Amino acid sequence: MYTLELKNIAERLMADDKGLLAMDESLGTCNKRFKALGIPETEEFRRKYRELIVTTPNLEESISGAILFEETLYQKTETGTSFLDILEHKGIISGIKVDKGVVLLPKFPGEKIAEGLDGMRERLAGYYELGLRFAKFRAVIAIDEGIPTKTCIKANAFTLGRYAALCQEAGIVPVVEPEVLMDGDHSIQRCAEVTRDVLKAVFNELYEQRVSLEGMILKPNMILPGLACSDQRDTEEIAAETITSFLRVVPAAVGGIAFLSGGQAYQLASERLNMMQHRYGQLMPWPLTFSFSRAIQQPALDIWKGEDKNKEAAQEMLYHRAACNSAARRAEYSA
């Protein structure tokens, strides 16, 4: 019943060379990043940090949508304005992370399954009421000897399909995130094979579960050699492997593709997106952009360090990295 509305939201999220800002670190992940910099791991410091982000001047020039974490939905600025109102005022669409993280897949050592489907219909209805129009659900697939197994891929793909169908029923655009992790010493070819297998399984489930592809966004990993692989590849090869694979397995009808950064150095993430647009911009049937967390936020967090006196400089860095990635989408990025 929401088919056209969903398509319009997906189009707005992908419009004008903008991208998504994933500011949805779970409590554990956010605290881990704070701890590394000596920032107190408290709700108040997480609130201050998210205030810094949403009040960054002109962020809307490069960011179309912000993915929030549940805690952030109800938080306000020091002066009492809700973060959701601030984003709306800027014309940034609010979204939310709805998975509940990943747990060990029983009987499959080293593999994980994403959780969070229980009660999702009711949660999504509440989010729609609050004005949220898109949601993200992340599954992770690890590469190692003998893994991923078909069972792990199938179980995660099925879960992503269930989530996406529930979102669309609620008028919410699903951002479907099957992340093939960078950890390990595997080659770029192995990452390409695994990523293709995963995407094929995911799109099969989306089809079987009657998800409208026009009203969804895919949030994939780039195709990269493992972090510990001795055979690292240059930007051209990474762009070629990624786009060639996606052309084979991502249907032309999807509303868009928005990459996760997954722990790449932030300049590399921008360079690689830039190269994909530069070389293949004309070939691609789908809009291609970013949905980065670390590759936009980390340099700003490093500057802020939890101190008010650093807030403005951190906001300038955040604005800058967001603008860099928007430039990459236009194939105009230079480091």
Ligand code: 13P
């Ligand atoms: P990174 O860009 O840091 O990988 O985060 C994206 C994300 O949303 C992970 O779920």
